Amino acid sequence: MLIIQAFLTISHKMLNDPNEVNFVTWHYLSALGFGVFIVIFALKLGCPHCGARQVFRGWSIFDIRWPENDCHGCKKSLD
Numbered sequence: 001m002l003i004i005q006a007f008l009t010i011s012h013k014m015l016n017d018p019n020e021v022n023f024v025t026w027h028y029l030s031a032l033g034f035g036v037f038i039v040i041f042a043l044k045l046g047c048p049h050c051g052a053r054q055v056f057r058g059w060s061i062f063d064i065r066w067p068e069n070d071c072h073g074c075k076k077s078l079d
């Protein structure tokens with residue numbers, strides 16, 4: 001999904017034509033909205049077995065970790 005967001009951001013910059021302001025605005029908002037969705041999705045993502053958060057494990061920003069196939073808490077599969 002991050003690849004899709006990167007594509008939206010890049011294509012938004014390529015399509016930065018003042019003659020198509022409405023389209024660019026729509027495109028920008030869609031990319032922005034998708035980014036917000038990704039953040040909310042990451043915040044809510046947790047282990048179905050023990051409930052441990054997979055991306056934001058603690059309150060420090062340095063605890064951010066991309067989820068893997070297994071839970072970092074109980075080691076069970078996240079599927």
Ligand SMILES: [Zn+2]
Nearest residue numbers: 047050071074
């Ligand atoms: Zn778990």
